[in-house]
Structures are given as structure tokens and as C-alpha cells.
Amino acid sequence: MRVASLAKLTIGALVIGLLAPAAGDLSGQAPAAQLMLLSREGRRTLPLAVLDGQDMVALDDLASVFQLAVREVAGALTVSYRGRTVVLTPDQTIASVAGRLISLPAAPSRVGGRWMVPVEFIGRGLAPIYDTRLDLRRASRLLVIGELRVPRVVIRHEPLGTSVQLAIDATPPAASTVVQVGTDRLTIRFDADAIDVTFPSFQPQGFVQALGAIDPVTIGVDLGPRFASYRAAAETIDDTARLVLDVLGPPSAAAGAEMTTGEPARFDFPRSGQPGRALRTLAIDAGHGGDEVGARGEAGTLEKDVTLAAARRLRAAVETRLGLRVVMTREDDRTVPLIDRTAIANNNKADLLLSLHANASFRRNASGAVAYVVEFDQSSEPAEVRVPERVPVFGGGFRDIEIVPWYLAQAAHRGRSEEFAHLVVRRLQGRVRLGPRPVDRAPLRVLESANMPAVLLEMGYLSNEDQERQLASGDFQNTIVQSLVDALVTFRDAGRASGGEGR
Amino acid sequence: MTVRRAGGLVLVMAAVAALVPTAWLTFPGWFPAQSVSPQGGPEAESDGRRIKARLFYVSEDGTRLTVVERDVAYADNVEDQAREIISAQIAPAIEPHVSAVPPGARLRALFVTPGGEAFVDMSAEMAAAHPGGSLNELLTIYTIVNALTVNLPSVTAVQVLIDGKEVDTLAGHVDLRSPLARNLAWLQDTESAATNPESQLSVRHPDQNTRNP
Numbered sequence: 001m002r003v004a005s006l007a008k009l010t011i012g013a014l015v016i017g018l019l020a021p022a023a024g025d026l027s028g029q030a031p032a033a034q035l036m037l038l039s040r041e042g043r044r045t046l047p048l049a050v051l052d053g054q055d056m057v058a059l060d061d062l063a064s065v066f067q068l069a070v071r072e073v074a075g076a077l078t079v080s081y082r083g084r085t086v087v088l089t090p091d092q093t094i095a096s097v098a099g100r101l102i103s104l105p106a107a108p109s110r111v112g113g114r115w116m117v118p119v120e121f122i123g124r125g126l127a128p129i130y131d132t133r134l135d136l137r138r139a140s141r142l143l144v145i146g147e148l149r150v151p152r153v154v155i156r157h158e159p160l161g162t163s164v165q166l167a168i169d170a171t172p173p174a175a176s177t178v179v180q181v182g183t184d185r186l187t188i189r190f191d192a193d194a195i196d197v198t199f200p201s202f203q204p205q206g207f208v209q210a211l212g213a214i215d216p217v218t219i220g221v222d223l224g225p226r227f228a229s230y231r232a233a234a235e236t237i238d239d240t241a242r243l244v245l246d247v248l249g250p251p252s253a254a255a256g257a258e259m260t261t262g263e264p265a266r267f268d269f270p271r272s273g274q275p276g277r278a279l280r281t282l283a284i285d286a287g288h289g290g291d292e293v294g295a296r297g298e299a300g301t302l303e304k305d306v307t308l309a310a311a312r313r314l315r316a317a318v319e320t321r322l323g324l325r326v327v328m329t330r331e332d333d334r335t336v337p338l339i340d341r342t343a344i345a346n347n348n349k350a351d352l353l354l355s356l357h358a359n360a361s362f363r364r365n366a367s368g369a370v371a372y373v374v375e376f377d378q379s380s381e382p383a384e385v386r387v388p389e390r391v392p393v394f395g396g397g398f399r400d401i402e403i404v405p406w407y408l409a410q411a412a413h414r415g416r417s418e419e420f421a422h423l424v425v426r427r428l429q430g431r432v433r434l435g436p437r438p439v440d441r442a443p444l445r446v447l448e449s450a451n452m453p454a455v456l457l458e459m460g461y462l463s464n465e466d467q468e469r470q471l472a473s474g475d476f477q478n479t480i481v482q483s484l485v486d487a488l489v490t491f492r493d494a495g496r497a498s499g500g501e502g503r
Numbered sequence: 504m505t506v507r508r509a510g511g512l513v514l515v516m517a518a519v520a521a522l523v524p525t526a527w528l529t530f531p532g533w534f535p536a537q538s539v540s541p542q543g544g545p546e547a548e549s550d551g552r553r554i555k556a557r558l559f560y561v562s563e564d565g566t567r568l569t570v571v572e573r574d575v576a577y578a579d580n581v582e583d584q585a586r587e588i589i590s591a592q593i594a595p596a597i598e599p600h601v602s603a604v605p606p607g608a609r610l611r612a613l614f615v616t617p618g619g620e621a622f623v624d625m626s627a628e629m630a631a632a633h634p635g636g637s638l639n640e641l642l643t644i645y646t647i648v649n650a651l652t653v654n655l656p657s658v659t660a661v662q663v664l665i666d667g668k669e670v671d672t673l674a675g676h677v678d679l680r681s682p683l684a685r686n687l688a689w690l691q692d693t694e695s696a697a698t699n700p701e702s703q704l705s706v707r708h709p710d711q712n713t714r715n716p
Contacts, residue, residue, distance in 0.1 A: 288635075292675055295635035303635060338671060357676075360636025362601050363565030372637065377660075377683050407680075436566055441688075442641055445671060445678040456676075458637055463565075 035119060037065065038194055039145035048141065049116055054106045055141070056116040066130065070115070077108060077115060084129035088117065095121075097128050140196050149174065151190065151241075153197040153219070155211060158426060160419075160494045164207040166221065166245040169430070170195070173241035178232045186221040186230060187214060188243065195219075207247045223247065231493070244486075246493060279492040281325040282318055283345035285355035285446060286311035287456075290335030295360035297468035303358040304333065306471045310356050310459065313474075313481045321485060322492070342449040346409070352420065352491070353454035354484070355446050358471050360463040367464045368435035369428050369480075371421035372456040374410045374448055375441035409451040416453040420491050424457060427483035427490075432476070433460065433467070457484075552577035554584075556654045558592050559646045559690075560600040567691040568642060568649070571600060585621055585651055585658065586613050592650040593625075603642035605632035611667065619659040620682045621651050627666045630673050637676040644677050645689040652685035660684045 033048040035057060046065065049056045059079070063070045069080040077088040087096040091107045102125060106118045117125075122143060123136035135144040137152070144150045151170040158165040168188065170176065175191040194216040204210065206226035214220040228250040234243050286307040288294035294303025308330070315326045327348040329341040345353040359370065393399045410417070418439070425438040435458075447454045459480050460467040470476040553574040562569045575591045578584040589610050596602035607628035615621045625647075633643065648661040660682035664670070670679050 288675055293635075294675065295639075338675065357637060360634050360639050361565035362561045362603055362634070362639060362642065363563070365563075366565030366638070370638070377678075377681070377686075436564065442637065442676075443678045443683065444637065444676050445680075446676075448678060456637065461636070463634070463636065463639075 033141065035141050035143055037143045037145060038148060038150060040148065048119065049111060051106070051109070051111070051116070055119040055138075056106070056109075056111075057119050057122070059108070059115040059117050062117075062122070062126065066126065068126075079125070081126075081129050082131065086125045086129060088121075088125075090115075095125055097125050100128075137196055140198070142196050148193040149191075150194045150196050151192055153190070153195045154430075155198065155200055155219070156426065156429075157200045157202040157208065157211075158423075158490075159202075159205050159207075160490070162249050163494060164205065164247045165490055166208065166211075166243075166247070167426070168219075168243040168245065169240045170243075171240045173236050173239065175241065176234070176243050178230070178243070178245060180230070183227075184223045186223065186245070186247075188219045188221065188245070190217045190219075192217055207249065221245070221247070233489075242486075244490070279324065279351045279488065279495055281327060281348060281350045281352075282488070283327045283329065283348060283350035283353040283452075284311045284314055284318075285329040285341050285345070285353060287355060287357035289330050289333055292335055295358055295462045297462035297471075298465060299468055299472075301462055301468050301472045303360075303462060306358045306459070306462070306477075307356045308333065310477045310480060313477050314354075314356070314484055317481050317485050318488065322488060324488070324492075338445045339449070341446055345454070346449070346451050350452055352488075353447070353450045353452055355454070355456040357456060357458045359458035359461045361461055362463075364463055364465065366435075367461050367467050368433040369425075369438065369460055370435040370458045371424045371439050372442050372444055372447070372458065373417045373421050373439070374414060374450075374454065375443050376408065376411060376448070377443050406449050409449045410447050410454055413450070413453045417447075417455055419494075420453050420487065421455045423487040423490050424455060424484060427486040428480070431479050431483055432470075556588050556591065557650075558588075559603070559649050560596055561603050561642055562691040564691075566638060568603065568646060568689050569600075569691050581655055581657055582613065582615050585615060585623075585655060586610065588650055588654050589613060589623060589647065592646060603639065603646045605629060605634070605643070607632050615658060619657055621658045621661045622664055622682075623647055623651070623661060624664040624667055629663070630665050630670065633674045635674045640672070640674045640676045641689060643673060644679070644683065645686055648683045649685055649687070649689070 033050055033055060034045040035048050035055070037044050037046060044065075046057055046061050049058075059070055059077070062068060063079075066081065069078075071078045071080075075090070077090065079086040079088065084098050086098070088108045089095070090109065093104045093107050095102050095104060104118050104124065105120055108115055108117045110116070119136065119138065119141075122134055123138075127134040127136075132146050133144075135150075136142075137144070137150075140152075142150070149172075151172055151174040153174075154169045154171075156167040156169075158167070168176070170190060170192075174195075177189045177191075179187050179189070181187055197213065197219065199211050202208075204224060206224040208221055209224045210220075210222040212220050212222075226249045227247055229248050231246040231248065232243060234241065236242070286304075288304035288307060290304070292304065294307070296302055311328060312331075315328060318324050318326050327344060327350055329344045330336045341355070342353070359366075390398045421439045425434060428434060428438075444456055447456055457480075460471050460476075462468050462471060554577050555572055556575040557570045558573050559568040560571055561567075573591055575584075576587050578587050593602070593604045593608055593610060595606065605628060607626075609626040609628070610623065611626055612624040613621065629643075633640065644663060647663055651658045651661050662669070662682040663673070663679055665673070672679055
């Protein structure tokens with residue numbers, strides 16, 4: 001019901017954002033598409049025709065909106081605005097704009113007695129000769145006329161079992177305010193003239209039932225029966241303002257709520273069954289070192305140097321910004337056996353192990369980050385990892401202890417490891433290139449004996465020329481570190497929400 | 504002092520001497536029956552007969568393995584057939600294929616236990632010439648593991664040895680301390696392979712049942 005009421009409120013530019021993907025699928029069929037024009041004077045629409053998958057707009061429509069003079073002279077089309085002219089040639093994808101050549105994705109064509117031009121003509125042909133800024137948002141079929149602040153807003157929805165996290169990115173940055181309206185809605189109002197928003201598709205899970213637009217600058221979040229409270233945190237990274245909105249259930253009743261609502265509990269991540277522990281100590285493993293240089297880039301970049309540099313940056317960020325205790329498996333250029341790396345994490349009772357690496361492929365085109373979690377080979381897969389054993393205690397009596405085989409310690413933490421790997425990938429998404437399978441499983445030695453959630457992150461490929469340059473740069477490393485810090489914040493908060501404060 | 508050390512040495516040698524035959528009796532399958540020359544014996548036994556084997560090369564996007572069918576000399580037992588397959592697999596790849604086995608890596612020895620575990624002993628170049636990176640290492644290892652487990656269903660798992668010794672990893676990532684089972688997740692088209700791996704990928708060796716029931 002709330003979904004319907006929200007849908008009715010959905011208007012304006014936001015409709016464009018919602019309909020864009022669907023309209024894209026229908027390319028080549030009905031010309032029902034529209035281009036939304038947004039200016040200080042208000043908003044209006046221009047009909048679009050979709051020809052062979054290409055959005056086309058009628059030249060006479062553009063002429064009437066932008067006061068253009070269109071003439072057909074000697075087989076050419078001239079479009080003039082205050083003495084500046086664009087010359088288009090039918091069946092040609094090249095046009096001359098005030099004497100400079102530009103290319104268009106399709107040639108002008110005559111449909112039903114009207115000249116149609118690709119919508120890109122507005123950005124490439126018209127904008128250079130027009131005296132007001134024209135910002136064409138091709139994907140959302142939006143044209144912003146003049147100096148309006150219309151940030152692109154991308155929303156990601158992450159179910160975390162006992163909470164849901166919405167990551168809302170506004171580019172260019174726009175401040176936002178979150179307000180709770182009654183018990184069943186949150187509103188997020190942006191300080192902008194309008195927003196160009198993309199909503200995620202997701203299954204309602206009792207926390208967030210629906211997302212929609214309330215007015216041109218406000219997003220509504222319809223809350224479900226499992227909602228108890230929310231937490232919002234904002235930060236600006238480069239040219240994007242990110243609002244992280246956690247929609248939380250009651251901590252102690254979280255498990256019970258799943259039983260009483262009658263809805264099947266939805267988890268994006270498989271869980272090991274072990275309650276989330278508070279995140280207090282992070283073990284950072286800088287891959288390779290000393291004689292073991294790891295992968296080597298064409299320009300001479302060594303994996304061991306990249307991993308150490310990134311590990312140092314991450315330690316600084318985590319210690320200062322999250323206040324966590326950090327344990328490093330190596331702090332300088334030295335050889336550390338794999339078994340010692342895991343032992344350092346175990347002996348320091350780390351709550352999470354993050355091993356940093358740089359990848360390499362036999363083919364140079366491979367690129368993108370990959371987060372690996374452990375995979376036990378089926379021949380060594382434990383049927384029952386934990387074997388309780390009763391031992392006598394000093395002073396009399398007995399105590400049950402769990403014997404975990406050293407080489408299988410990670411088996412009990414696979415669920416949370418996978419959860420963290422997905423978080424890392426989601427935070428990296430849109431910031432750095434991701435591999436085709438960004439979360440993967442492999443029998444990796446450094447992870448197998450870790451008695452805590454553990455992830456090995458391959459930050460990029462040294463075998464790829466572009467990526468080698470990136471991996472060696474401070475900017476790229478900082479981007480990775482920022483994404484990891486964001487993922488750690490979510491992971492820590494999810495641990496708290498699931499009642500993992502104590503150990 | 505010297506006398507005590509010498510006495511200790513004698514004791515250790517005696518213990519080793521006592522253990523060697525025990526080990527031989529306990530793990531007979533761990534010792535190759537004869538020294539192996541990949542280009543030698545089995546070729547002669549094949550009488551020109553050949554089988555179709557699935558070999559593995561790096562996919563175009565560089566992140567998985569692709570399957571290529573090749574003729575490989577026939578051998579009349581699983582161990583020799585395994586040597587033929589590995590020899591074909593580690594031979595330099597023909598363009599446009601790219602091999603995930605480092606150049607210069609040779610097969611030193613290969614033996615299969617009655618339980619279906621194959622031990623593939625590769626020369627030191629396998630590790631020394633390896634370019635590193637988790638992905639490369641996974642591709643190298645699963646090239647060898649899949650080449651045997653996919654083509655010879657009686658081989659259930661494969662352990663790669665380097666220069667005659669068990670190793671922790673090849674280049675610092677993949678655990679090689681125990682045999683690894685076939686893993687089709689490293690093939691490019693995993694969906695179709697996963698739905699029916701046997702029909703798609705298995706080549707049945709004519710002699711497998713008599714050799715390794």
C-alpha cells in the first residue's frame with residue numbers, strides 16, 4: 001500500500017530516472033520516450049523517436065524551444081543561433097559547428113516530413129553555439145538548461161541480515177538532510193534544484209519496503225515492520241557526496257522479528273552461524289616482501305612494494321579515523337612465511353584479516369580488483385570443523401573446549417569473510433575497476449588458518465600497463481584505502497547491530 | 504665432545520636406515536616405478552594410436568581457462584597416459600592460445616596412487632619462472648589439476664610437486680600441501696560446464712577401469 005502511495009507522488013525529472021532503463025530495453029519500438037528539459041523557468045518535455053536504438057529529436061522542436069533558424073540549402077541543413085551556425089548533411093554523421101567538425105552517433109534523417117537528429121546533437125552541436133549552458137544527461141534523458149544544480153544520485157541497497165544499508169551518492173556533491181516522518185517513512189532532501197536519480201531494484205525485506213521520489217529534490221524511504229531506528233553518516237569523496245543510511249532493527253529482537261513477521265528472512269550473505277564480533281583489531285597483511293617480490297609490472301613495479309605502501313596507508317587511515325588497533329604482518333621489506341602471517345593475526349586475536357596483493361595475468365588485458373575468500377578443496381573439506389572436547393580444569397570440574405584444526409580454522413568464518421568481501425567490492429564499485437568476478441573463492445594458504453573473517457584483496461593487475469601505473473600511484477592507493485575504510489565501517493556497524501559487542 | 508657427536512650421528516643414521524624400508528613398504532605408490540622421460544617410453548607404446556584430450560589455456564580475457572581439444576598419444580595405462588597428457592599440456596602453446604604453465608617447466612616424474620591421487624613432479628622452473636599473482640598461480644595449478652582430472656576420471660585429485668619436493672605454494676598464494684580436486688569454476692564457461700561436466704569434459708581412457716577401479 002505504501003508502495004502505491006509513493007508511486008503516485010513520483011514526478012518530474014525523477015520519473016525520467018526511473019523509466020530510463022525500461023525505455024532503453026524498448027529501443028527500436030514505440031516512440032513513447034521523452035526528453036525532460038529542466039531550466040529556471042520550469043520543466044517541459046520534448047518527444048523522442050527511437051530509431052535503431054538511437055534517441056532522435058525533431059529539429060523543428062529544438063528550433064522552437066531554443067529559437068533556432070533552420071534552413072535547407074543545397075542538400076545541407078543549417079541551424080543558426082545568433083550568427084553562429086551548425087551545418088548538417090543528411091546521411092552524414094559529421095557536422096560542422098561554427099567551422100569545427102564534430103561526429104554524431106547517427107545521421108540526420110527525415111521521418112514523416114520532419115528532420116530528426118540524434119539527441120547528442122544538443123550536447124555536441126547546439127551547446128557550443130548556444131549562450132546558455134546545456135547539460136545533456138543521455139542515460140536519464142534529461143537536459144539541464146542553465147546553471148542549475150542537478151546532481152546525479154545513485155542509490156545502492158545492501159541487506160545485511162539484521163539491518164539494511166543505503167549508500168546514496170550525489171555527484172557533484174550536494175548536501176542532504178534525513179528526516180523521519182512518522183514511523184513508516186524517512187525522507188532525504190537534497191540541497192539542489194533537482195536530482196537525477198537512479199533507484200535500485202530490490203526485494204523488500206522488512207526494513208526498507210520501497211524507494212521513490214516525493215518531490216524533485218526529495219527521496220522517500222518507506223520503512224517496514226522490522227524498522228526500529230536509523231543512523232546516517234555523510235562524507236565527501238572527491239566529487240561525490242556519499243550519505244550512508246543504516247536502517248536498523250531492534251538489536252535483541254532482530255532474530256525474533258524474522259520469526260514473527262512471517263516473511264522469510266533474506267540474507268544477501270551466507271552466515272557462519274557465529275554471532276558478529278565487535279571489530280577492534282584489524283590485521284593487515286602486506287603481501288610478499290624481501291626475496292619474494294611477487295608479481296612484477298612491465299615498468300618494474302614490484303608487488304611487494306605496492307602492497308606495503310597500500311598497507312601503510314590503510315593502517316594510518318584505520319588508526320586515525322576508526323580508532324581500531326592495527327596489527328601488521330610486516331612493516332618493512334622483509335620475507336615473512338605465509339604461516340607466520342596468519343599466526344600474527346591469530347596470536348593478536350585480530351577480528352579481521354585483510355591481505356593486500358596485486359594481481360598478474362598471462363594476458364595483459366586482464367584488469368580489475370578481486371576480493372578472494374577461502375575455498376577448501378573438496379578433498380580436505382571438513383564434515384565437522386569443531387570438535388568439542390572435555391578437559392579437566394584446575395580446582396576441579398571440567399570444561400568443554402573446541403578443537404579447531406589449524407589448517408581449517410577459516411572454515412568457521414567463511415560466511416562473515418564473504419560478507420566482508422562483498423562489502424569491499426561494493427565500496428570499490430564505481431571508484432576503481434573491478435574484475436569480471438569481483439568476489440571469488442580460492443584455496444589460498446594465507447587465509448586457510450585464519451581464525452577470524454579473512455579476505456585477500458587483489459587491488460589490480462600489474463601485468464596491465466594502465467593498472468601498473470595506477471597501482472604505483474598514491475591517488476589510486478588512497479582510493480582503495482578509502483573504500484576499505486568505508487567497508488570496515490559498515491562491517492563494524494553490522495557486527496554491533498547483530499549484538500557482537502562482547503567477545 | 505667429538506665422541507658424543509659421532510655417537511649421536513650413528514644413532515640418527517641407524518634410525519634413518521631403519522625407517523627407509525618402512526617408508527617404502529608403507530607408501531609404495533609414492534615412488535615412481537621407473538624414472539620418467541616424458542618424450543620417451545609411452546610414445547613408443549602408442550603405436551601411432553591417439554586419443555582426444557581436453558587441454559587448458561588462458562581465456563581471452565585473461566581471467567579463466569578455456570578448453571582446447573587435442574590429439575595425444577595413446578598409452579595403455581593411466582600413469583603413462585597421464586604423462587602424455589601433461590607433456591602435451593606443458594608444451595609451448597600454439598598461437599593464439601596462451602599457456603598458464605611457465606616456459607621451461609618440465610615434467611620430472613608422475614605417479615598415480617591406487618586411490619586416484621596423481622602426483623605431478625615439475626622442474627624448478629615451474630616456480631622460478633612463474634610470473635606471480637594469485638590469478639596466474641590459480642590458472643597454472645588448475646591447468647595441471649584439470650588436465651588430469653578431466654581427461655582421466657580415475658584421477659580424482661592432483662598434487663603438484665616442485666623438483667621432487669612438496670611445496671607450500673608455487674608463488675605465495677595457492678595451498679599445494681595436499682592434492683587438489685578438479686575445479687571447473689576456473690573454466691570460462693562455468694555455467695554450461697557446471698551443469699554437465701562429465702558429458703562435456705570427460706575423456707574416458709580405455710584402460711582406466713582395469714588400472715584404477
